[in-house]
Amino acid sequence: MWPFPAGVTPWPAGVLAALTAVCAALAFRAELARDRPARTARPAGRIGWPVVAGLVGTAAYGSVPALLAALHNSAVPPGYVVTMPDLEPGGLLPAALLTAGLLATALLTSAPAPRRWVLPVVAAVTGELLEATYWLTHSAAVSGRTPLNVLVGGVSVPVIAALAGAALLWPATGRPARLAGADAPRSARWALLLPAVVVMTGDLFGLDLWQSPPPGIGIGPSVAGHLVGLVLLAAVVAGLARWPRAAADLAALGLVGIGAYDVAQSGFGQYVVVHKIGSPQGSAPSLPKGLAHHASVLGGIQGAVVLALGLWLLTLTVLPDARRLLGREPDPALTRRVRELTETRADAVSSAAAELRRIERDLHDGAQGRLVAIGMNLRVAEEMIHSSPHEAAALVVEARVASSAALEELRGLIRGMHPPMLADRGLGEAVRALALDLPLPCETEIDLPERLAAPLESACYFAVAEVVTNAVRHASAHGLQIRMAQAGGLLRIEVVDDGVGGADPAQGTGLAGVERRLAAFDGILAVSSPSGGPTIVVMEVPCG
């Protein structure tokens, strides 16, 4: 029953549908898993001209019988329909998309992410235009093609163009890159294949969204099908942006499915079939013998190429994850985590050691030296106390002054090690006290419902102190803002100054030190400091 073409052999369709569903579920599960491993860099490098050329050739070759069959359609009397999976006129669209996606992958590897989206979008529009042109030129000759079908085909062009525009704007905000992590561009390239796969899969299950209904059914289902198609495309665009990796997995699986189906159909010799629909009038159309044979062979070849490509992509997308899930391969995420932890631990240990050395030196040069001097003064005063009491008194006064100085130094040192306010009242109040002691007006907005772990408090305090000190010393700022809030297991600290800007973590050790300090707690630091200001430093540390 329409829209399912009766010619589809049921069992491969069922198997493929099940396979696709299972794989899609697996792919999305893997995509949603936390800290999903990055894929290796191999695929992007290997895909090249041979593959592209092969696909362009296949697509073009496959299009010829498609056109032949479509032309032949004009001779089919009402009540009969000739179907050919994915070599129908609709097949031009997936072919164009596939080609464009692969071209984009091969040619634009170094282009920034938003630009890389241009090609597939252009391809989508081109495919639509091809489709519309086809209908326009053949509408009179092809049975069942009404002007309304043509209109629908034509209207879809601006709609798709609008979708394309949205797709172009969205990645420019950087969201997709952020969501998919550092490997987003690479994944996104694979995801470019998805539109082709979706349309081809649609063809596979008879949901050729641009297919006209058999005579007597009316155009309603066709319009509905078209709308479904637009929704599917919108979903694809969203999927590309949000789950590039899952999209890549699906692309691979889809290609395997379509290829396998094509091969199977051609093996059964059922590539081109004539069906009766409703009450046929006249005799069944006889297909030119050459056409059926030719189409079957070509369909088989195309299917084999697509299958090969799909299998190859499968080894790059789904299989590595599967191997990891089965524990055959060390998880790259864990490997990377171990490396990170090794590095940050070494950093933490060495900075703690450096800190201890600094404290030792300060104590040795400062308070300790003064205490020795005090002791000596008192010893001398003790001896002189009877012989020359005045001089002894002067020495005692000197000792007292020195003890004050030693205390002052110790206070400074302690403040540098662990500010008393931090110990007494925690991070929020300590930062507030820090702000109060600044020579600049400093606005604080602190929302910390509870105290954090002591090491974390200390790291955050000194990170803020360092950033604030930078602002006071180097930014010629007139005012500062410190905002701290805890939400969703993340402590977010923002320090904003209205100074001259130009702060660069890569230069100077201050901000780099803060970054290292936070890294020990899996925290990150981001700096925006355009020349002329303002400087915004954001720190985020997992807590709790």
Next chain:
Amino acid sequence: MRVVVAEDLFLLREGLVRLLKARGFEIAAATDSAPGLLDALLEFRPDLAIVDIRLPPTHTDDGLRAALAARERIPGLPILLLSQYVEQIYAQELLADQAGGVGYLLKDRVFSDDQFVDVIRTVAAGGTVMDPEVVTKLLGRRSRGEHERLSRLTERERQVLELMAEGRSNSAIANRLFISEKAVSKHSTSIFTKLDLTPSDDDNRRVLAVLAHLMSVPREGRTRPRESP
């Protein structure tokens, strides 16, 4: 005069007790923890409490909390805080009730016992004394508007303001700066005019006004009060 001393370091506590006794003060109790302090204050109702901010059991600001709690029960109970460090936030909390009879000093100040004894008497009499370091911090900070207002003061007026904020009387300021008491009161009138404060003859009212002014200046530095969890 009866004094309660709260200090967890044995040597320092004994030193304080000895010093105070030598100066003719009566020690009502000497305790080493915050709960002990609260009990002693409520039981003996001394003329003055000398309190280390950091006390057991948590070794954070227990001393301050206990003292403030006692002051809530016994309004105006004179409290002199001693600490190894000074924090503006603690000074603010101590001065919050505007009732006077409070002091906040670095422990080193105990070294000059004449001054220390002066401070004790001032606080016990309901006066207010702030460590010079607190005052320096207060004067060194702040909003552009306030900075401007303070910069209208002459150097001499600024010195007078500093000493005033530390809680010194006119005669003490006069002695310190080697000027006449009359000159001091002239400066203080001028300071009050320049800072838009209502002048007062009462030493303590005057100190409180100056401190409140320095602390309550509408700065860009207010913290949004945290909602109670």
